[in-house]
Each structure stands twice: as structure tokens, then as C-alpha cells.
Amino acid sequence: MSRALFLALLVVAAQAVHLDFSKGLDGWEHSEESKWVGRFVAEVPASLEKKALKVPDKAKHYGISTVLKKAVDPAKDLVLQYDLKLGNGLSCGGAYIKFVTADTAFTPKGLKDDTPYTVMFGADKCGDTNKVHLILRHKSSKTGKVEEKHLKSPPFVETDTKTHVYTAILRASNNSYAVLVDGEEKKAGSLFEDFEPSINPPETIPDPEDKKPADWVDEARIPDPDAKKPEDWDEDAPMEIPDEDAKKPEGWLDEEPAEVDDPDAKKPEDWDEEEDGDWEAPKIANPKCEKGPGCGEWKRPNKPNPAYKGKWSAPMIDNPAYKGVWKPREIPNPDHVKDPAPLTNIGKVGAAAIEIWTMDDGYFFDNIVISNDVAEAEKVRAKTWEPKKKIEDKLEEEERKKAEKEAAKAAEKEGSKDDGEDKEGGEEEKKEDKEEEEDTYADEL
Numbered sequence: 001m002s003r004a005l006f007l008a009l010l011v012v013a014a015q016a017v018h019l020d021f022s023k024g025l026d027g028w029e030h031s032e033e034s035k036w037v038g039r040f041v042a043e044v045p046a047s048l049e050k051k052a053l054k055v056p057d058k059a060k061h062y063g064i065s066t067v068l069k070k071a072v073d074p075a076k077d078l079v080l081q082y083d084l085k086l087g088n089g090l091s092c093g094g095a096y097i098k099f100v101t102a103d104t105a106f107t108p109k110g111l112k113d114d115t116p117y118t119v120m121f122g123a124d125k126c127g128d129t130n131k132v133h134l135i136l137r138h139k140s141s142k143t144g145k146v147e148e149k150h151l152k153s154p155p156f157v158e159t160d161t162k163t164h165v166y167t168a169i170l171r172a173s174n175n176s177y178a179v180l181v182d183g184e185e186k187k188a189g190s191l192f193e194d195f196e197p198s199i200n201p202p203e204t205i206p207d208p209e210d211k212k213p214a215d216w217v218d219e220a221r222i223p224d225p226d227a228k229k230p231e232d233w234d235e236d237a238p239m240e241i242p243d244e245d246a247k248k249p250e251g252w253l254d255e256e257p258a259e260v261d262d263p264d265a266k267k268p269e270d271w272d273e274e275e276d277g278d279w280e281a282p283k284i285a286n287p288k289c290e291k292g293p294g295c296g297e298w299k300r301p302n303k304p305n306p307a308y309k310g311k312w313s314a315p316m317i318d319n320p321a322y323k324g325v326w327k328p329r330e331i332p333n334p335d336h337v338k339d340p341a342p343l344t345n346i347g348k349v350g351a352a353a354i355e356i357w358t359m360d361d362g363y364f365f366d367n368i369v370i371s372n373d374v375a376e377a378e379k380v381r382a383k384t385w386e387p388k389k390k391i392e393d394k395l396e397e398e399e400r401k402k403a404e405k406e407a408a409k410a411a412e413k414e415g416s417k418d419d420g421e422d423k424e425g426g427e428e429e430k431k432e433d434k435e436e437e438e439d440t441y442a443d444e445l
């Protein structure tokens with residue numbers, strides 16, 4: 001076969017789908033699931049130029065999908081990509097895409113939460129949980145069981161309000177995967193090592209029938225049974241004894257009470273002995289005591305008892321009967337199989353679905369790529385995400401400059417005494433800023 005012909009065949013064989021919403025929701029249909037009342041809309045995000053798929057309302061369940069003209073077969077490498085702009089952030093909700101397994105019986109109206117997918121990929125965040133999911137539904141060639149295999153410790157979702165592009169690469173050539181955010185590799189490795197449960201179930205499993213024997217000894221340390229309390233060990237000796245060396249400090253006032261009647265207090269004029277009882281002056285600290293080392297009865301302080309031993313207990317020793325931590329024995333795993341090509345067992349991608357529940361609104365999906373060719377995803381990123389990034393970075397820079405200017409102005413105002421004139425100047429400057437902003441917009445558009 002000539003090289004040209006071979007390349008031509010390759011090009012034909014590779015599938016590439018790029019879905020955007022610049023022309024609206026053409027080809028996409030909401031699910032008829034009765035509880036999914038959320039309705040996506042196609043709208044141009046503030047500051048950007050083309051329509052994207054918007055989540056208009058919070059606290060709703062959404063389901064929408066589109067069937068691909070031709071299913072994409074992951075057996076020849078699979079790259080999945082989309083971009084996401086969290087206009088109002090993501091406090092709690094899904095922002096991922098389900099790449100639905102090809103099935104002629106599937107219709108978008110019939111999309112359900114358990115519609116089988118080949119890959120679920122993308123952002124999901126709630127509170128401290130923050131994941132870019134990558135989940136494969138893999139079918140065991142031995143048992144026929146389909147199981148969700150989750151990427152362990154997935155990368156984090158970018159939570160600012162700019163557009164970020166998420167890419168998943170599944171390589172059939174060497175059974176590897178990679179997750180990129182904004183074209184940068186965040187996680188990569190082997191399909192056989194980084195998913196849970198493991199794509200290839202282990203050779204052995206703990207025997208569920210095995211039980212810990214009744215006489216199993218799992219105490220590693222025990223009190224020495226041969227140890228005896230020494231003859232001279234007095235368990236009754238007190239912890240503290242009076243300190244016989246202590247002496248009453250000189251100048252101690254044994255006869256003086258700690259408190260005395262306040263000499264300045266007077267019986268109130270309206271005091272009625274019959275009604276109120278005998279009047280007594282309130283007590284104050286005895287001023288004589290403040291000068292000397294102390295007043296009243298002197299008490300001998302205690303000191304630690306050198307003979308104190310407390311309760312005797314035998315020293316701990318290694319238990320000679322210890323058998324270790326009990327574990328059930330391992331038996332051969334009936335599900336064990338080595339799948340040399342797991343990507344041939346996750347099904348073809350026949351549709352793209354966004355089926356989410358979210359507590360946030362104002363976020364946008366766009367530029368969904370489903371392809372056998374990693375270069376295709378790169379091309380789409382360059383063509384669609386980079387221009388968005390340029391606009392958003394510029395805006396951010398302008399906002400930063402504006403904030404700086406305002407902060408400088410505020411500082412200046414604080415320092416100046418002539419308030420009136422200053423204000424006028426400020427107003428004018430603001431007007432100029434606005435004009436400048438409009439100019440840059442015109443450039444972009």
C-alpha cells in the first residue's frame with residue numbers, strides 16, 4: 001500500500017465531531033423526564049461573541065442531548081473536550097458531559113439518568129468536593145458485567161469565571177489516559193493503574209466465607225503474667241505529704257481576719273431596722289494583710305511524697321500467643337480477567353448528553369469535541385478557546401488597572417483637603433475610562 005493511500009484511509013477512518021451552539025440548540029433536544037424541568041438556552045456570554053449553552057436557572061435538573069451522525073469508536077483512541085465558563089461560579093452542581101453509548105433505540109427525548117454512557121467527563125463540585133470526573137463504563141469480557149471505573153484523585157475544576165477547556169485523552173495504542181485543563185496536562189497514566197475499581201479485577205479476593213477463628217489471639221501485648229508486686233511496694237502511700245521543712249513566714253498575722261468591715265461604709269439614712277433588719281457594713285479585704293506575708297491561721301503546705309508508688313501493675317510484654325491481625329484468606333477472583341484492550345469494551349459514543357443538577361446558574365458549555373484524533377482537539381482549542389481567553393484576559397487586565405486607578409484616586413482623595421475640586425476631576429476621569437473601554441471592545445469585535 002502506498003503511503004499516500006494509507007494516510008488517506010487513516011483520515012477516512014478517524015472520526016471528528018465538533019459541536020457548538022453558535023446557531024442555537026439545533027439538533028439538541030431536552031429530555032421528557034418529568035422531573036427535569038430545567039431548560040437550557042443558547043446565549044452569548046457577557047463579554048464573548050458567540051452563543052453557548054447556558055444554564056439559566058439554579059436548583060433545577062437539566063437533561064439535553066444530541067445524537068451523532070456517526071458513532072465514534074474509542075478503540076482507535078478517543079479524545080473528548082469541551083469548554084466551560086462558570087459565569088457565577090460553581091458552589092454545588094454538575095458541569096460534566098455524558099458521552100452516551102451508541103444505541104439505535106436511544107432518542108434524546110428518552111434520556112434518563114441511567115442511560116448507559118461510554119465516558120462521563122468533566123466538572124463536578126459541591127462544597128469541598130471538587131473533581132474533573134473521568135468515568136468509563138467498562139464491560140468485562142469474562143462476566144459481561146458493566147462497571148463504572150472512576151479515575152482516582154482526579155484534577156480540580158477551575159472555579160473562576162473565565163472560560164476553561166477540559167480535555168480527556170484515552171489512548172488505545174498504549175492503554176494510557178490524560179486529563180488536560182486549558183491544554184495543560186493535569187493528570188496522566190495507565191488505564192490499568194489509575195482507575196477504581198480496577199479495570200482489570202485483581203487475581204485474588206478475600207474469601208467472604210472465611211471467618212476469624214474463635215481462639216484467634218489478636219492482642220499483641222499483655223501484662224507480664226510472671227511479674228509480681230515487689231515486697232516493699234506500698235500502694236497506700238499518699239501522693240503528697242505535709243512539708244515539714246516549711247516555716248511560717250515572719251510577720252504572719254495570725255490574729256488578723258482576711259476581711260474586715262468597710263470603715264467608710266455608713267448606714268443609709270432610710271434604713272429601717274424593723275423592716276430591713278440590723279444594718280451590717282459590707283466587707284472589704286483586710287488592708288493589714290496586703291502589707292504582710294499573710295493573715296489568719298497559717299497552714300503547712302504539702303510536697304510530693306518520695307515514697308509514693310500508686311497502684312502496682314505488671315509491665316507489658318509481647319504476647320507469645322499473638323497471631324497477628326486476622327485477615328481472611330485470599331481465593332482466586334472469579335471475575336479476574338486481563339483485558340488487553342479495555343477501550344474496545346466501553347462501547348462507541350453515539351450521543352452527547354448534559355444531564356445535571358445544579359445550585360448555580362449562568363454557566364456555559366461550548367465546543368464539545370468527540371474525536372479519534374488528539375490533534376483535532378488541539379485545533380479546536382486554538383480556534384475557539386484561545387480567542388475567548390484573549391478577550392477574557394484583556395478584560396481582566398482592564399479591570400485590574402481600573403481597580404488600581406480607583407484605589408490610587410481614593411488614597412489621593414484621603415490626602416487632599418480640597419474635596420470639591422477633586423471630585424470633579426475624578427468624574428471626568430471616569431468618563432474617559434469608559435470611552436477607552438468601548439474602544440477596546442470595538443477592536444475585539
Ligand SMILES: *[C@@H]1O[C@H](CO)[C@@H](O)[C@H](O)[C@H]1NC(C)=O
Pocket residue numbers: 171173174175176189190
Ligand atoms: C502513551 O503514549 C503517549 C503518546 O503516544 C505518551 O505521551 C504517553 O506517555 C504513553 N503513556 C504510557 C503510560 O505509556
